[in-house]
Amino acid sequence: xxxxxxxxxxxxxxxxxxxxxxxxxxxxxxxxxxxxxxxxxxxxxxxxxxxxxxxxxxxxxxxxxxxxxxxxxxxxxxxxxxxxxxxxxxxxxxxxxxxxxxxxxxxxxxxxxxxxxxxxxxxxxxxxxxxxxxxxxxxxxxxxxxxxxxxxxxxxxxxxxxxxxxxxxxxxxxxxxxxxxxxxxxxxxxxxxxxxxxxxxxxxxxxxxxxxxxxxxxxxxxxxxxxxxxxxxxxxxxxxxxxxxxxxxxxxxxxxxxxxxxxxx
Amino acid sequence: xxxxxxxxxxxxxxxxxxxxxxxxxxxxxxxxxxxxxxxxxxxxxxxxxxxxxxxxxxxxxxxxxxx
Numbered sequence: 001x002x003x004x005x006x007x008x009x010x011x012x013x014x015x016x017x018x019x020x021x022x023x024x025x026x027x028x029x030x031x032x033x034x035x036x037x038x039x040x041x042x043x044x045x046x047x048x049x050x051x052x053x054x055x056x057x058x059x060x061x062x063x064x065x066x067x068x069x070x071x072x073x074x075x076x077x078x079x080x081x082x083x084x085x086x087x088x089x090x091x092x093x094x095x096x097x098x099x100x101x102x103x104x105x106x107x108x109x110x111x112x113x114x115x116x117x118x119x120x121x122x123x124x125x126x127x128x129x130x131x132x133x134x135x136x137x138x139x140x141x142x143x144x145x146x147x148x149x150x151x152x153x154x155x156x157x158x159x160x161x162x163x164x165x166x167x168x169x170x171x172x173x174x175x176x177x178x179x180x181x182x183x184x185x186x187x188x189x190x191x192x193x194x195x196x197x198x199x200x201x202x203x204x205x206x207x208x209x210x211x212x213x214x215x216x217x218x219x220x221x222x223x224x225x226x227x228x229x230x231x232x233x234x235x236x237x238x239x240x241x242x243x244x245x246x247x248x249x250x251x252x253x254x255x256x257x258x259x260x261x262x263x264x265x
Numbered sequence: 266x267x268x269x270x271x272x273x274x275x276x277x278x279x280x281x282x283x284x285x286x287x288x289x290x291x292x293x294x295x296x297x298x299x300x301x302x303x304x305x306x307x308x309x310x311x312x313x314x315x316x317x318x319x320x321x322x323x324x325x326x327x328x329x330x331x332x
Contacts, residue, residue, distance in 0.1 A: 023332030033330070048331025049299065051272040051324060054292030059327030063297070066328070076331045084304060091306035092299030092326055163332070213332035 007237065009208055011044075011155050011186055012101070012133040014072065018043045019203070019233050021074065021188065022226070023213025030065050032222050037069055040216065040226035045071045046103055048078055049093050074135060076103040077123075081116075086123045090132055102127060103157070103190075103211075104136045112162040117144040121151055128152030137190050140174040142181055149185060156182070157190035157211060160202065164214045166194025169201055179206045196225075196232030203236025204244065267319035278317065285312035288325070298325050 022042040027033035052059045075093040080086040108116025140158040161167035189202040190211040219225035267280045301324040
């Protein structure tokens with residue numbers, strides 16, 4: 001069976017070719033940010049909202065740079081600790097970025113930035129009713145993911161490991177279970193990806209996409225690393241679609257044993 | 266005059282003035298920020314009619330980098 005070379009996917013009815021979603025923070029300079037985003041091939045960029053004084057230009061320079069890239073924006077609610085904060089920030093974000101797409105983050109623990117599953121579900125319920133297209137950042141807990149789906153989320157973003165750690169997939173079993181139990185829902189591993197090999201692993205598990213920021217922005221050469229992730233996602237996705245062989249417990253020769261020389265009965 | 270907090274900075278302002286007028290006075294361009302008062306979103310369409318009260322806490326936000 002051949003693999004269809006066109007492999008687009010869709011999120012809330014919008015079709016994309018790239019399976020990488022990339023953050024806009026932590027780059028050494030705005031220019032490197034733009035170059036890295038373009039090199040990654042990503043079509044979706046995450047952005048935030050913060051207090052800005054008029055003296056700082058009110059974020060206008062950044063906003064113009066991001067707009068010039070012509071990508072789809074996914075604003076986040078990073079740093080929110082309550083449902084109320086997340087809902088208010090979402091409303092502000094919708095007005096300013098002119099999109100109802102939202103990366104929902106409700107932090108439950110400041111030490112490892114672990115999402116609060118209960119508040120995230122409640123916020124997702126409210127925001128979905130308000131017309132938001134919610135991309136919830138959540139832990140790799142199957143039941144939490146099911147509840148988020150029930151809350152109206154048409155895509156889920158379980159973590160690989162805590163934000164900014166670069167530790168990769170802490171619990172591949174959990175991620176695989178979510179994939180198997182929610183086979184038709186777009187799933188994106190968000191957070192914790194540190195190296196392209198982590199992204200390959202997630203894509204081989206059947207995840208539909210990867211959202212990352214620090215791994216590219218904090219690499220010694222962000223633009224080259226962005227290219228590496230672009231290629232990694234492509235390789236991992238192709239491998240998933242091609243169907244990997246099952247792992248075996250014992251060795252099995254590749255070369256035929258029939259006609260083996262130097263063997264006499 | 267009333268005292269309000271704007272992004273955690275105290276400001277004195279005329280309570281008769283609309284939020285639209287005050288934002289302009291403080292140097293914000295209304296199309297480029299989003300506003301919450303006491304944690305509640307205030308849509309841009311209501312800036313003209315919205316009046317602040319003494320002790321109000323405003324968050325005036327703009328786009329920034331995000332992950």
